[in-house]
Amino acid sequence: MQLDHLAIAVADLDAALTFYRDALGLELEGIEAVEQEGVRVAFLPLGDGESRIELVQPTREDTGIVKWMAKHGPGMHHVCLSVPNLESALARLAAHGCELINPQPVTREDGTRYAFIHPRSTFGVLVELYEKPE
Amino acid sequence: MQLDHLAIAVADLDAALTFYRDALGLELEGIEAVEQEGVRVAFLPLGDGESRIELVQPTREDTGIVKWMAKHGPGMHHVCLSVPNLESALARLAAHGCELINPQPVTREDGTRYAFIHPRSTFGVLVELYEKPE
Numbered sequence: 001m002q003l004d005h006l007a008i009a010v011a012d013l014d015a016a017l018t019f020y021r022d023a024l025g026l027e028l029e030g031i032e033a034v035e036q037e038g039v040r041v042a043f044l045p046l047g048d049g050e051s052r053i054e055l056v057q058p059t060r061e062d063t064g065i066v067k068w069m070a071k072h073g074p075g076m077h078h079v080c081l082s083v084p085n086l087e088s089a090l091a092r093l094a095a096h097g098c099e100l101i102n103p104q105p106v107t108r109e110d111g112t113r114y115a116f117i118h119p120r121s122t123f124g125v126l127v128e129l130y131e132k133p134e
Numbered sequence: 135m136q137l138d139h140l141a142i143a144v145a146d147l148d149a150a151l152t153f154y155r156d157a158l159g160l161e162l163e164g165i166e167a168v169e170q171e172g173v174r175v176a177f178l179p180l181g182d183g184e185s186r187i188e189l190v191q192p193t194r195e196d197t198g199i200v201k202w203m204a205k206h207g208p209g210m211h212h213v214c215l216s217v218p219n220l221e222s223a224l225a226r227l228a229a230h231g232c233e234l235i236n237p238q239p240v241t242r243e244d245g246t247r248y249a250f251i252h253p254r255s256t257f258g259v260l261v262e263l264y265e266k267p268e
Contacts, residue, residue, distance in 0.1 A: 001158075002181035006213060008257060008258070019232065019257060023226065023227050023230035023231075024227065025226060046215070047136035076213070079210070093158065122154075123208045125210050127158075
Protein backbone atom coordinates (compact mmCIF):
# COMPACT_ATOMS: atom_id res chain seq x y z
CA MET A 1 0.00 0.00 0.00
CA GLN A 2 1.41 3.34 -1.07
CA LEU A 3 0.45 6.95 -0.59
CA ASP A 4 -1.13 8.06 -3.86
CA HIS A 5 -1.97 11.62 -2.83
CA LEU A 6 -2.83 14.03 -0.06
CA ALA A 7 -5.73 16.26 -1.06
CA ILE A 8 -5.74 19.75 0.42
CA ALA A 9 -8.91 21.82 -0.04
CA VAL A 10 -8.29 25.48 -0.85
CA ALA A 11 -10.53 28.36 -1.93
CA ASP A 12 -7.97 29.78 -4.39
CA LEU A 13 -5.53 27.48 -6.19
CA ASP A 14 -3.26 30.28 -7.35
CA ALA A 15 -2.94 31.73 -3.84
CA ALA A 16 -2.17 28.27 -2.42
CA LEU A 17 0.55 27.77 -5.05
CA THR A 18 2.40 30.80 -3.67
CA PHE A 19 3.03 28.60 -0.63
CA TYR A 20 3.31 25.04 -1.98
CA ARG A 21 5.23 25.85 -5.17
CA ASP A 22 6.97 29.15 -4.51
CA ALA A 23 7.80 29.08 -0.79
CA LEU A 24 8.00 25.34 -0.08
CA GLY A 25 9.58 24.59 -3.44
CA LEU A 26 7.47 21.70 -4.73
CA GLU A 27 7.30 21.22 -8.48
CA LEU A 28 3.93 22.01 -10.13
CA GLU A 29 3.31 19.17 -12.59
CA GLY A 30 0.06 20.60 -13.92
CA ILE A 31 -3.43 21.89 -13.24
CA GLU A 32 -6.53 20.06 -14.39
CA ALA A 33 -10.21 21.00 -14.35
CA VAL A 34 -12.41 18.03 -13.44
CA GLU A 35 -15.87 19.11 -14.64
CA GLN A 36 -17.55 15.92 -13.39
CA GLU A 37 -16.52 16.72 -9.81
CA GLY A 38 -16.66 20.53 -9.99
CA VAL A 39 -13.03 21.09 -9.01
CA ARG A 40 -9.70 22.39 -10.28
CA VAL A 41 -6.74 20.32 -9.10
CA ALA A 42 -3.04 21.22 -8.98
CA PHE A 43 -0.65 18.23 -8.96
CA LEU A 44 2.63 18.55 -7.01
CA PRO A 45 4.72 15.35 -7.04
CA LEU A 46 6.61 14.18 -3.95
CA GLY A 47 9.82 12.18 -3.92
CA ASP A 48 10.07 9.72 -6.77
CA GLY A 49 6.77 10.90 -8.25
CA GLU A 50 4.68 7.92 -7.10
CA SER A 51 2.94 10.20 -4.55
CA ARG A 52 1.81 13.80 -4.75
CA ILE A 53 0.08 16.66 -3.02
CA GLU A 54 -3.14 17.70 -4.76
CA LEU A 55 -4.52 21.18 -4.13
CA VAL A 56 -8.26 21.06 -4.79
CA GLN A 57 -10.33 24.18 -5.47
CA PRO A 58 -14.09 23.84 -5.89
CA THR A 59 -15.49 25.48 -9.02
CA ARG A 60 -19.19 24.97 -8.25
CA GLU A 61 -21.24 25.73 -5.16
CA ASP A 62 -22.96 22.32 -5.13
CA THR A 63 -19.86 20.23 -4.43
CA GLY A 64 -19.17 18.31 -1.24
CA ILE A 65 -15.87 20.10 -0.88
CA VAL A 66 -17.63 23.49 -0.60
CA LYS A 67 -19.73 22.17 2.28
CA TRP A 68 -16.66 20.65 3.90
CA MET A 69 -14.73 23.94 3.67
CA ALA A 70 -17.69 25.88 5.08
CA LYS A 71 -17.35 23.74 8.20
CA HIS A 72 -13.59 23.17 8.43
CA GLY A 73 -11.98 25.97 6.46
CA PRO A 74 -9.17 25.10 4.05
CA GLY A 75 -6.93 22.18 4.93
CA MET A 76 -6.31 18.46 4.64
CA HIS A 77 -9.39 16.97 2.97
CA HIS A 78 -8.44 13.34 2.41
CA VAL A 79 -5.62 10.83 2.13
CA CYS A 80 -5.56 8.49 -0.86
CA LEU A 81 -3.75 5.15 -0.65
CA SER A 82 -3.23 2.94 -3.67
CA VAL A 83 -3.98 -0.74 -3.21
CA PRO A 84 -3.25 -3.68 -5.52
CA ASN A 85 -6.85 -4.93 -5.48
CA LEU A 86 -9.71 -2.60 -4.55
CA GLU A 87 -12.42 -5.27 -4.26
CA SER A 88 -10.42 -7.36 -1.81
CA ALA A 89 -9.50 -4.27 0.23
CA LEU A 90 -13.19 -3.26 0.44
CA ALA A 91 -14.23 -6.81 1.37
CA ARG A 92 -11.67 -6.87 4.18
CA LEU A 93 -12.86 -3.47 5.47
CA ALA A 94 -16.50 -4.53 5.34
CA ALA A 95 -15.66 -7.76 7.18
CA HIS A 96 -14.17 -5.60 9.95
CA GLY A 97 -17.37 -3.55 10.16
CA CYS A 98 -15.96 -0.39 8.54
CA GLU A 99 -18.39 2.15 7.15
CA LEU A 100 -17.73 2.57 3.43
CA ILE A 101 -18.95 5.70 1.66
CA ASN A 102 -18.61 3.66 -1.54
CA PRO A 103 -19.25 -0.01 -0.76
CA GLN A 104 -18.64 -0.66 -4.46
CA PRO A 105 -15.77 0.96 -6.40
CA VAL A 106 -16.65 4.11 -8.36
CA THR A 107 -15.27 4.39 -11.89
CA ARG A 108 -13.97 7.75 -13.12
CA GLU A 109 -14.32 8.90 -16.72
CA ASP A 110 -10.68 7.92 -17.32
CA GLY A 111 -11.36 4.38 -16.13
CA THR A 112 -9.59 4.58 -12.77
CA ARG A 113 -11.51 3.27 -9.77
CA TYR A 114 -11.75 4.45 -6.18
CA ALA A 115 -13.77 4.17 -2.99
CA PHE A 116 -13.92 6.31 0.15
CA ILE A 117 -14.00 5.07 3.75
CA HIS A 118 -16.03 7.16 6.20
CA PRO A 119 -14.04 9.15 8.82
CA ARG A 120 -16.23 7.53 11.51
CA SER A 121 -14.36 4.28 10.83
CA THR A 122 -10.88 5.77 10.44
CA PHE A 123 -10.55 7.88 13.59
CA GLY A 124 -11.32 11.15 11.86
CA VAL A 125 -9.50 10.87 8.51
CA LEU A 126 -11.33 10.70 5.18
CA VAL A 127 -9.46 7.86 3.42
CA GLU A 128 -9.72 7.14 -0.30
CA LEU A 129 -8.54 3.82 -1.71
CA TYR A 130 -7.45 3.78 -5.31
CA GLU A 131 -6.50 0.94 -7.62
CA LYS A 132 -3.93 1.93 -10.19
CA PRO A 133 -4.86 0.86 -13.69
CA GLU A 134 -2.73 -1.95 -15.16
CA MET B 135 11.16 16.47 -1.07
CA GLN B 136 9.52 13.28 0.19
CA LEU B 137 6.67 12.45 2.49
CA ASP B 138 8.24 11.34 5.76
CA HIS B 139 5.02 10.72 7.67
CA LEU B 140 1.38 11.58 8.17
CA ALA B 141 0.58 12.03 11.86
CA ILE B 142 -2.92 11.06 12.93
CA ALA B 143 -3.99 12.07 16.45
CA VAL B 144 -6.01 9.44 18.29
CA ALA B 145 -7.22 9.05 21.87
CA ASP B 146 -6.54 5.29 21.97
CA LEU B 147 -3.72 3.77 19.95
CA ASP B 148 -4.93 0.20 20.35
CA ALA B 149 -8.44 1.06 19.16
CA ALA B 150 -7.01 2.94 16.14
CA LEU B 151 -4.87 -0.09 15.24
CA THR B 152 -8.03 -2.16 14.82
CA PHE B 153 -8.66 0.03 11.76
CA TYR B 154 -5.21 0.88 10.39
CA ARG B 155 -3.57 -2.50 10.99
CA ASP B 156 -6.40 -5.03 11.14
CA ALA B 157 -9.02 -3.67 8.71
CA LEU B 158 -6.87 -1.60 6.32
CA GLY B 159 -4.00 -4.07 6.45
CA LEU B 160 -1.00 -1.82 7.09
CA GLU B 161 1.99 -3.40 8.78
CA LEU B 162 2.70 -2.25 12.34
CA GLU B 163 6.45 -1.70 12.54
CA GLY B 164 6.47 -0.78 16.22
CA ILE B 165 5.16 1.41 19.02
CA GLU B 166 7.34 3.91 20.83
CA ALA B 167 6.74 6.05 23.91
CA VAL B 168 8.25 9.53 23.47
CA GLU B 169 8.44 10.82 27.05
CA GLN B 170 9.81 14.23 26.03
CA GLU B 171 6.71 14.92 23.95
CA GLY B 172 4.16 13.08 26.09
CA VAL B 173 2.97 10.74 23.34
CA ARG B 174 2.89 7.09 22.28
CA VAL B 175 3.44 6.61 18.55
CA ALA B 176 2.62 3.63 16.32
CA PHE B 177 4.65 3.42 13.09
CA LEU B 178 2.97 1.94 10.00
CA PRO B 179 5.19 2.02 6.89
CA LEU B 180 3.78 2.86 3.45
CA GLY B 181 5.08 1.59 0.12
CA ASP B 182 8.85 1.16 0.08
CA GLY B 183 9.14 2.12 3.75
CA GLU B 184 10.48 5.64 3.15
CA SER B 185 7.12 7.07 4.31
CA ARG B 186 4.74 6.01 7.04
CA ILE B 187 1.55 6.71 8.90
CA GLU B 188 2.12 7.59 12.54
CA LEU B 189 -0.74 7.17 14.99
CA VAL B 190 -0.10 9.53 17.91
CA GLN B 191 -1.79 9.13 21.29
CA PRO B 192 -1.14 11.74 23.97
CA THR B 193 -0.04 10.33 27.34
CA ARG B 194 -0.14 13.58 29.31
CA GLU B 195 -2.81 16.26 29.64
CA ASP B 196 -0.37 19.16 29.08
CA THR B 197 0.52 18.33 25.48
CA GLY B 198 -0.38 20.41 22.46
CA ILE B 199 -2.01 17.39 20.87
CA VAL B 200 -4.54 17.12 23.73
CA LYS B 201 -5.59 20.74 23.15
CA TRP B 202 -5.74 20.15 19.41
CA MET B 203 -7.95 17.05 19.84
CA ALA B 204 -10.26 18.91 22.24
CA LYS B 205 -10.93 21.34 19.39
CA HIS B 206 -10.80 19.06 16.32
CA GLY B 207 -11.43 15.55 17.59
CA PRO B 208 -9.19 12.76 16.33
CA GLY B 209 -7.81 13.07 12.80
CA MET B 210 -4.99 14.27 10.60
CA HIS B 211 -2.70 16.32 12.84
CA HIS B 212 0.25 17.13 10.59
CA VAL B 213 2.16 16.23 7.44
CA CYS B 214 5.93 15.80 7.65
CA LEU B 215 8.09 16.27 4.56
CA SER B 216 11.78 15.42 4.53
CA VAL B 217 14.07 18.00 2.95
CA PRO B 218 17.75 17.73 2.04
CA ASN B 219 18.69 20.91 3.93
CA LEU B 220 16.47 22.26 6.69
CA GLU B 221 18.21 25.64 7.10
CA SER B 222 17.91 26.50 3.42
CA ALA B 223 14.25 25.39 3.35
CA LEU B 224 13.47 27.60 6.38
CA ALA B 225 15.34 30.54 4.85
CA ARG B 226 13.33 30.21 1.65
CA LEU B 227 10.05 30.04 3.58
CA ALA B 228 10.99 33.08 5.70
CA ALA B 229 11.94 35.01 2.56
CA HIS B 230 8.43 34.32 1.25
CA GLY B 231 6.91 35.68 4.48
CA CYS B 232 5.79 32.32 5.88
CA GLU B 233 5.03 32.07 9.59
CA LEU B 234 7.36 29.49 11.14
CA ILE B 235 6.44 27.93 14.48
CA ASN B 236 10.13 27.03 14.74
CA PRO B 237 12.19 29.68 12.92
CA GLN B 238 15.25 27.67 13.96
CA PRO B 239 15.42 23.86 13.71
CA VAL B 240 14.62 21.95 16.89
CA THR B 241 16.89 19.03 17.78
CA ARG B 242 15.37 15.85 19.20
CA GLU B 243 17.12 13.68 21.79
CA ASP B 244 18.14 11.29 19.00
CA GLY B 245 19.81 14.12 17.08
CA THR B 246 17.24 14.47 14.28
CA ARG B 247 16.10 17.99 13.52
CA TYR B 248 12.71 19.43 12.54
CA ALA B 249 10.69 22.64 12.28
CA PHE B 250 6.97 23.29 11.95
CA ILE B 251 5.28 25.80 9.63
CA HIS B 252 2.12 27.47 10.95
CA PRO B 253 -1.18 26.44 9.28
CA ARG B 254 -1.90 30.16 8.69
CA SER B 255 0.82 30.08 6.02
CA THR B 256 -0.02 26.68 4.52
CA PHE B 257 -3.77 27.03 3.85
CA GLY B 258 -4.81 25.10 6.92
CA VAL B 259 -2.30 22.23 7.11
CA LEU B 260 0.23 21.89 9.92
CA VAL B 261 3.44 21.07 8.00
CA GLU B 262 6.59 19.69 9.63
CA LEU B 263 9.90 19.74 7.79
CA TYR B 264 12.46 17.16 8.75
CA GLU B 265 16.06 16.70 7.74
CA LYS B 266 17.12 13.08 7.67
CA PRO B 267 20.38 12.42 9.46
CA GLU B 268 23.34 11.53 7.21
